[in-house]
Amino acid sequence: EAGVVQSPRYKIIEKKQPVAFWCNPISGHNTLYWYLQNLGQGPELLIRYENEEAVDDSQLPKDRFSAERLKGVDSTLKIQPAELGDSAVYLCASSLGGDRDVFFGQGTRLTVV
Amino acid sequence: QKEVEQDPGPLSVPEGAIVSLNCTYSNSAFQYFMWYRQYSRKGPELLMYTYSSGNKEDGRFTAQVDKSSKYISLFIRDSQPSDSATYLCAMSALGGQNFVFGPGTRLSVLP
8 A cells, every 4th residue: 555655755946936745645544734844853733634624724834835635635735935944844644533543755855045 | 841852862772772762741631642763864654652641562662651740751672773763752632633743862773
């Protein structure tokens, strides 16, 4: 069974440019998460979806970040415009629901120069 | 004070050693406790989860929760070089969905 798939794995962009990340969760998983992980830190939640609905986006910087999950499956996370401080690993995760058995993708490592 | 604190490491041990990894937390509402392992340039993978206080064993791994002290531990017996990774604790309140992660402890097991 395929795990959580993210693309691209790596992205280097200049500041002020837009960037988008894509996530395909494990088949059948209704809950999808986007996390941000800075170097030497644990992941921090950006947004959580239950099917198509964003049920917790309180930590998403809405002035520059946006996310969508069309049809309750794949999801995209966008940053526009990117800032130097956005350099980090963006992790997507999915689960059947509840607090257990959350599976993470390999992440997208973003470098803003 | 951060909500979840974790021994910063890095921690280096010889192969075969018993490893103890620890986290403390401040939110008494936390009920679910999890340990994740993260290899370099990979996403975290769930190792173990426990609910409320007590011990849980899975092979060479034992997770321990002491809610009265707001302290959780992960023990690794007979540590192997393949255990070299960053270990993240995570926790959430009962019925809640949002995990709070510790900053992680980097472990190196030397052959």
